Amino acid sequence: MSGEKHAHPAAEPLPGRVLEQTGVDVARCYQCGKCSAGCPLAAEMDYPPSQIMHLLQLAGEFPEFAEMALRSHTAWLCLTCEICYCRCPMELDIPKVMDALRHEALRKKKVNPKAKDILAFHRAFLDSVKHTGRLFEMGQVVDYKLRSGHFLQDLLQAPWMFLVGKLHLLPERVRDRRQLKRIFARTLKARENRP
Amino acid sequence: MKTGFYPGCSMKGSAREYSESLLAVARVLGRELPEVPDWNCCGATAAHNLDHDLALALPARILAAAEKKGMDEVLVPCAACYSRLKVTRHELLEDEKLRQRISGLVEADYRGSAKVVNIIEWLAAVPDLEKLVKKPFQRKVACYYGCLLVRPAGIVEFDRPEEPQSMDLLMAKLGAKPIDWAFKTECCGAGFSVSRTDLVAKLSGLILEDAVSRGAEAVIVACPMCHLNLDLRRPNIEKRAGKKYDIPVIYITQVLGLAMGLPPKKLGLQRHKVAVKFAPAESPVPGVSAKRGA
Amino acid sequence: MARIGVFICHCGENISATVDVVKVAAEAARIPGVAHSVEYKYMCSDPGQQLVKNAIKEKNLTGVVVAACSPRMHEPTFRRACAEAGLNPFLCEMANIREHCSWVHEKGEATTQKALDIVRTLVAKVKKNKALEPIKVPVTKTALVLGGGIAGIQAALDIANSGHKVILVEQAPSIGGHMSQLSETFPTLDCSQCILTPRMVEVAQHPNITLHSYSELESLDGFIGNFKARIRRKARGLDEKLCTGCGLCMQKCPTRKIPSEFDAGLGLRPAIYVPFPQAVPNKPVIDREHCTYYRTGKCRLCEKVCPTQAIRFGQEDEIVEAEVGAVVVATGFDIKHGDFFPEYGYGKHQDVIDGLQFERLASASGPTLGEIRRPSDGKVPETVVFIACAGSRDPAKGIEYCSKICCMYTAKHAMLYRHKVHHGKPYVFYMDIRAGGKMYEEFVRRAMEEDGVQYVRGRVSRVYERNGRLVVKGVDTLLGARPLEIEADLVVLATAGVANAGAEELAQKLHVSYDAHKFYAEAHPKLRPVETNTAGIFLAGACQAPKDIPESVAQSTARRRRFILPASAASSARAPAPTRPSRRRSSAAATGRWSRPWPRSTRACARAAAPAWPSAAPNRSTSRASPTRRSMPRFWPCWNEVNAMADFNPKIVAFVCNWCTYAGADLTGTSRMKYAPQVSIVRFPCTGRIDFMLLLKAFAGGADGIIVSGCHPNDCHYSSGNFHARRRWVVFRGLMDFLGIDVRRVQFSWVSAAEGAKWAQLVNETTDRIRRLGPFADYQRLRGQGVG
Amino acid sequence: MQALRSKARELLATKTVQVIIGYASGGGGRARAVFVREAAKADALVFDDSCQQNLAVYFSKPEVRKLGKAALVATPAALRAILQLAAENQIAEGELLALAVGGDDVVPLATFAAIEAHVAARDGDWSAAEKEELQKYEAMGLEERRRFWEEQFSRCLKCYACRAACPLCYCTRCTVECNQPQWIPVPAHDLGNLEWNVMRAMHLAGRCVDCGDCGRACPVNIPLHLLNRRLIREVFTVFGSRSGRSAKGDNALSTFKPNDPEDFIQ
Structure with missing residues (x-):
């Protein structure tokens, strides 16, 4: 086992990569379940947080568990409300682990299909930021609708928001947009292109 | 002490009234709030969901700009932006290598000299705030902190993560009667406003239900996202719950403005989805659309 | 003039097959001071022992070296034989030429030479040995027991019943401790008071027991057998001799609404009070903080109604001095209080209570007379949620340990609740059920099977109040970690067991050590679990760690045995400590300012840099292990020639600890593993005892390399000797390097008693390395001028 | 230096301490230790760059202790020595008054806590x-x-x-x-x-x-x-x-x- 690890550093098992990226040692989790008990969306998740932690604990030896964690809907449902981290008796930063899982799933193209809308929203959001430096709400919502296909959702809200002055038709822009493009090029884009 | 102001994207758009009320109040307090020069979006949930470095680089660029301008602290009224900026500062100051890498990304040597301050901290530091109160806001209010003002406790180091009190104390100064309720720090659904409206309706519904059942007349917030979910998404909440909620959701700065006797319109109260009106003694605040829904 | 007898054993062929024993005997006879040298087939047999005894008498020997097996094997045998022949047993040493020589080296001249070297070494040591006598310590046959809970009561009665005097000190107005607060006890569900109160009365009436209740230890000085205790008897505000305990004062006292400590804050008491009706002694105390007279200067109603005029408002604390031979510390534990659990609303909602409060609710003598009624409105709760591990096993709350008793008492609480409220619904949220103990697992099963207690596996995230009920947000991790919500009327938290608030202060008065959680530390967790590191001070009950009643009682009784042994003699005989702490007085000792229990006569600089004898050591008989102070320079072969590089056989001295590495090297022998013969083993009690000066002296004596080895961290026989040694080695290596001495010449290692193979490997590798480094000529050049 | 002398005079005159352990001019540009026991002789005290000796060494001597409560003219190293001696239970709280010197200033430090704070505030790396x-x-x-x-x-x-x-x-x-x-x-x-x-x-x-x-x-x-x-x-x-x-x-x-x-x- 350990010999293999040294032979293929890229094949470091998932728990090790999580430790490296987040500093969270999943072995410390003793499965008390307090995170799942307090998680606002545990009931919607395929694997509540404590189960994700357990999947990660076993993922080193059982690749199928690593797969289950990566393809979970949970990672995308996590709201980063931090209540699990706040109450965890072992002080494990579970939201950070969820971040790491999302990044890994994106890179390996293993995003749970149910998370399509959430991902579309995030991408639309960042696209807006990439181009203007700030969030252009109108543009983003349109972009999101195109990506998600939910054309009719919220259609009735928009005119009202426009009326009360909450929606602008033109984006606000950052002056140094080239720099932002560089930041995006060196982070998100570079990462997504990496095998 | 030079304080910079980071409005964040929503305060320029959907949460315009938060910005309007803050600036109106600041004017009365005699505080100048210059914006952080050429600020960009903090990246919000989307950035840290998709890329770690990006999630740090975007806030780092903001903080570096504030630093360069010689700002000692940056006021970040949006709780979500506050969290991103605070987390970034914490992580970069903890890890020298990371600080160098991100500094490289944002093409500035970020040092961490500017502190990140939230709206409650900023207001709590104003001396004799109660002396400025002209019309005490004599309402039973549910102070809603949400997630990101108080968590993760080790990083934000503001108030206590369970049963926080700072906003309640501030409201009491303004003459309000903060109620003891159970959902002060529960999550409203945050970044799912658009992508998972169903979940927002569920979580925000629980919050309204608890506030209303304990006799609150208004929910006080310090976060545009919370406001969006609790106010703009009210139709979705009501649809899911199968009942009507009339309770208005008011920004902390709007309450302060009202207590100071500023005109409601200057505070942007007319922009709310749910009319800011109180039964029965007080008449509806003028200038607010009485029509509900759309 | 020394007259040493050397006795070489063949051990059948175990030794003689590889070592030329005849030659060793002949060579040994030529060692200066050796008056007699013989070999024999089986030295440990009766005829062999007789050889030794006869020689002692006939040749008038002043010391004996038996060259045979490991001292761990037959040292007691030969020492007894010497004693029978009239020679002080501590003048007899074993030269281990079997495990450390004949079994681990090939047959040949080098092996024979090594055997001879070992004999020489031990001859040199015996010459320096002194006749030691067991240390007699006159003993005060009185025990001081601190703490009047069940552990202290049991210890006091056991010692008193075996005929010794006991002084029992309890800080509360009555003895009884936490056990008196309990309703019923697991796993039998018998009434706590019914078992305890007769014992309390027995304490009060026992002719051998002096009870000081409402008292505290002021100071303790002296040493085992001869402690001087000063006890502060706090002013009760009445004359105990006159008070009859009629209780009139308590009935008339106008200040009545003080939360009762005994009822864990659920009941009320007056300002003059006994904690509970069965209190021993049944004499009230005046609570000066709340008493109207002390606060306002008016009232004195109790004084007026007292039929015996016993009230004394002006009474002051009194200091009692006592001489005691031993101290039993039984100061017990507390449970964690306060608002350390905001997510559970503990300290905020009245109906979120702790385990002790539930005991009082369930107790027939409690504030509700045994009916389970919740504190907020007195309603009988329909649903009760019990939360285990509330604070325990929770590093985030600062307590990583398991409090041990909660699983059992939570099961008991749930059962008691069901017995009292038949239609009630008890839920227990738990992480693991730890029910190891006689009839314990059966008890928990009974709660689940017979009493219908619902066990839910998972931790609760939050408890909050809604419409007068408590919403418990939990989870069932066995059902896919699904969150579940229970509306309860009462929530009982099994909060963590913690050390008493005054534990640290008391430990400092007693000079006993304590752990990070302020629980008192035993001398050795396995072998000396009831003693502290300070001789004559023993531990009982939960001051050591959370414990249940049977365990506390068993341990208290064990303590009695430890006490009676020394107390039954006029003086206690203690094994002589061969390395007596220096009697030289340093300025520190002279000014009496050592505040901590460091050896009082050790010099300050030695305290920092020289090995501290692990504090337990003076109790042990290890006469072999004493080279440091008395006879250091000749403890290993003193090589006189410097080897030429060509056929360089490095000389290596191994300083090893007696408990792990020496035994490990023995195991190498019994496993017949072979290693290089150039190593010479010197035995110490502990690596903590190996002074850096010894390493220098070994180099000065011609060594080319040194091995220092002892127990692995945490395995130290004296708890921390090797930890201290490790720090000194770090510094020593730094200094050596700075002085231009190659640190590779000193190899440090941990070798346990089970690591025979590691020992062989260590010796071989070190030998190879030293061989490559070559002779330590630089140092040996210095030595030309300096061997003293 | 004047601050030091007047402080010494005051301490001796008010009998706050019985002896001042300090530096005096020792000839040849060197300083020597001096034990001043009378206010009148306080002018013997000097402090300049030549005063390098760690005077705390005298405090361990029984003959110095016998003189009564002492005030010690203390360089940073002497302050550290006092703390270390205290940690080793050689000096009890209140037995010694440290007069921290540096430049023209003299700071009396009566408690260990004060010395700790003083040392911490000026603690630094080696030059x-x-x-x-x-x-x-x-x-x-x-x-x-x-x-x-x-x-x-x-x-x-x-x-x-x-x-x-x-x-x-x-x-x-x-x-x-x-x-x-x-x-x-x-x-x-x-x-x-x-x-x-x-x-x-x-x-x-x-x-x-x-x-x-x-x-x-x-x-x-x-x-x-x-x-x-x-x-x-x-x-x-x-x-x-x-x-x-x-x-x-x-x-x-x-x-x-x-x-x-x-x-x-x-």
């Missing part, structure tokens, strides 16, 4: 010159270093001036005087000199407050303080503790952490 001095020897090869020290120690006279000058060498009977057995040979020869100096450095490891008086006291100019300094760095980098910073707590070598580094142990 570049000091670091360089240590690095010079560390940069040498092992053999070169050995020869250097052998040459240095060959001059040692075993006069024990280093011991006498050290405020932490307060034992009433030193190991070097023990002759049952004789740990350190009495005559001055290479082996015994090495052993003595190793022992001195080891017994001060984790306790030395880095005043440098041992090196200054040496009549044959052996840079003894380098040995101590090397160990100060070792103790600080490995165990993270520095002596003379707190009046409480254990010396680095009389305590331990279960997870102390042990990569050198096989």
Whole structure:
């Protein structure tokens, strides 16, 4: 086992990569379940947080568990409300682990299909930021609708928001947009292109 | 002490009234709030969901700009932006290598000299705030902190993560009667406003239900996202719950403005989805659309 | 003039097959001071022992070296034989030429030479040995027991019943401790008071027991057998001799609404009070903080109604001095209080209570007379949620340990609740059920099977109040970690067991050590679990760690045995400590300012840099292990020639600890593993005892390399000797390097008693390395001028 | 200097202390220790750059203690020595008043807490010159270093001036005087000199407050303080503790952490 690890550093098992990226040692989790008990969306998740932690604990030896964690809907449902981290008796930063899982799933193209809308929203959001430096709400919502296909959702809200002055038709822009493009090029884009 | 102001994207758009009320109040307090020069979006949930470095680089660029301008602290009224900026500062100051890498990304040597301050901290530091109160806001209010003002406790180091009190104390100064309720720090659904409206309706519904059942007349917030979910998404909440909620959701700065006797319109109260009106003694605040829904 | 007898054993062929024993005997006879040298087939047999005894008498020997097996094997045998022949047993040493020589080296001249070297070494040591006598310590046959809970009561009665005097000190107005607060006890569900109160009365009436209740230890000085205790008897505000305990004062006292400590804050008491009706002694105390007279200067109603005029408002604390031979510390534990659990609303909602409060609710003598009624409105709760591990096993709350008793008492609480409220619904949220103990697992099963207690596996995230009920947000991790919500009327938290608030202060008065959680530390967790590191001070009950009643009682009784042994003699005989702490007085000792229990006569600089004898050591008989102070320079072969590089056989001295590495090297022998013969083993009690000066002296004596080895961290026989040694080695290596001495010449290692193979490997590798480094000529050049 | 003198006068006149241990001009541009017991003689006190000796050394002497409560003119190193002596229970709270000097200012520090704060506020790293001095020897090869020290120690006279000058060498009977057995040979020869100096450095490891008086006291100019300094760095980098910073707590070598580094142990 350990010999293999040294032979293929890229094949470091998932728990090790999580430790490296987040500093969270999943072995410390003793499965008390307090995170799942307090998680606002545990009931919607395929694997509540404590189960994700357990999947990660076993993922080193059982690749199928690593797969289950990566393809979970949970990672995308996590709201980063931090209540699990706040109450965890072992002080494990579970939201950070969820971040790491999302990044890994994106890179390996293993995003749970149910998370399509959430991902579309995030991408639309960042696209807006990439181009203007700030969030252009109108543009983003349109972009999101195109990506998600939910054309009719919220259609009735928009005119009202426009009326009360909450929606602008033109984006606000950052002056140094080239720099932002560089930041995006060196982070998100570079990462997504990496095998 | 030079304080910079980071409005964040929503305060320029959907949460315009938060910005309007803050600036109106600041004017009365005699505080100048210059914006952080050429600020960009903090990246919000989307950035840290998709890329770690990006999630740090975007806030780092903001903080570096504030630093360069010689700002000692940056006021970040949006709780979500506050969290991103605070987390970034914490992580970069903890890890020298990371600080160098991100500094490289944002093409500035970020040092961490500017502190990140939230709206409650900023207001709590104003001396004799109660002396400025002209019309005490004599309402039973549910102070809603949400997630990101108080968590993760080790990083934000503001108030206590369970049963926080700072906003309640501030409201009491303004003459309000903060109620003891159970959902002060529960999550409203945050970044799912658009992508998972169903979940927002569920979580925000629980919050309204608890506030209303304990006799609150208004929910006080310090976060545009919370406001969006609790106010703009009210139709979705009501649809899911199968009942009507009339309770208005008011920004902390709007309450302060009202207590100071500023005109409601200057505070942007007319922009709310749910009319800011109180039964029965007080008449509806003028200038607010009485029509509900759309 | 020394007259040493050397006795070489063949051990059948175990030794003689590889070592030329005849030659060793002949060579040994030529060692200066050796008056007699013989070999024999089986030295440990009766005829062999007789050889030794006869020689002692006939040749008038002043010391004996038996060259045979490991001292761990037959040292007691030969020492007894010497004693029978009239020679002080501590003048007899074993030269281990079997495990450390004949079994681990090939047959040949080098092996024979090594055997001879070992004999020489031990001859040199015996010459320096002194006749030691067991240390007699006159003993005060009185025990001081601190703490009047069940552990202290049991210890006091056991010692008193075996005929010794006991002084029992309890800080509360009555003895009884936490056990008196309990309703019923697991796993039998018998009434706590019914078992305890007769014992309390027995304490009060026992002719051998002096009870000081409402008292505290002021100071303790002296040493085992001869402690001087000063006890502060706090002013009760009445004359105990006159008070009859009629209780009139308590009935008339106008200040009545003080939360009762005994009822864990659920009941009320007056300002003059006994904690509970069965209190021993049944004499009230005046609570000066709340008493109207002390606060306002008016009232004195109790004084007026007292039929015996016993009230004394002006009474002051009194200091009692006592001489005691031993101290039993039984100061017990507390449970964690306060608002350390905001997510559970503990300290905020009245109906979120702790385990002790539930005991009082369930107790027939409690504030509700045994009916389970919740504190907020007195309603009988329909649903009760019990939360285990509330604070325990929770590093985030600062307590990583398991409090041990909660699983059992939570099961008991749930059962008691069901017995009292038949239609009630008890839920227990738990992480693991730890029910190891006689009839314990059966008890928990009974709660689940017979009493219908619902066990839910998972931790609760939050408890909050809604419409007068408590919403418990939990989870069932066995059902896919699904969150579940229970509306309860009462929530009982099994909060963590913690050390008493005054534990640290008391430990400092007693000079006993304590752990990070302020629980008192035993001398050795396995072998000396009831003693502290300070001789004559023993531990009982939960001051050591959370414990249940049977365990506390068993341990208290064990303590009695430890006490009676020394107390039954006029003086206690203690094994002589061969390395007596220096009697030289340093300025520190002279000014009496050592505040901590460091050896009082050790010099300050030695305290920092020289090995501290692990504090337990003076109790042990290890006469072999004493080279440091008395006879250091000749403890290993003193090589006189410097080897030429060509056929360089490095000389290596191994300083090893007696408990792990020496035994490990023995195991190498019994496993017949072979290693290089150039190593010479010197035995110490502990690596903590190996002074850096010894390493220098070994180099000065011609060594080319040194091995220092002892127990692995945490395995130290004296708890921390090797930890201290490790720090000194770090510094020593730094200094050596700075002085231009190659640190590779000193190899440090941990070798346990089970690591025979590691020992062989260590010796071989070190030998190879030293061989490559070559002779330590630089140092040996210095030595030309300096061997003293 | 005037501030120092007037403070000394005041302390003696009000009988706050019975003696001031300070510096006086000693001729030849050097300072010497002086014990001022009368207010009238306070003008003997001086303080300038020549005042380098760590006066805390006198406080361990019984004859000085007999003089009564003392005020000590204290350089930063002397303050550290006081804290270290307190940590070793050699000075009790209130037995000594430290007069922290530096520039023209004099700050009376009556409590250990005050001394701790004063020391902490001015605590710093070694100067570049000091670091360089240590690095010079560390940069040498092992053999070169050995020869250097052998040459240095060959001059040692075993006069024990280093011991006498050290405020932490307060034992009433030193190991070097023990002759049952004789740990350190009495005559001055290479082996015994090495052993003595190793022992001195080891017994001060984790306790030395880095005043440098041992090196200054040496009549044959052996840079003894380098040995101590090397160990100060070792103790600080490995165990993270520095002596003379707190009046409480254990010396680095009389305590331990279960997870102390042990990569050198096989």
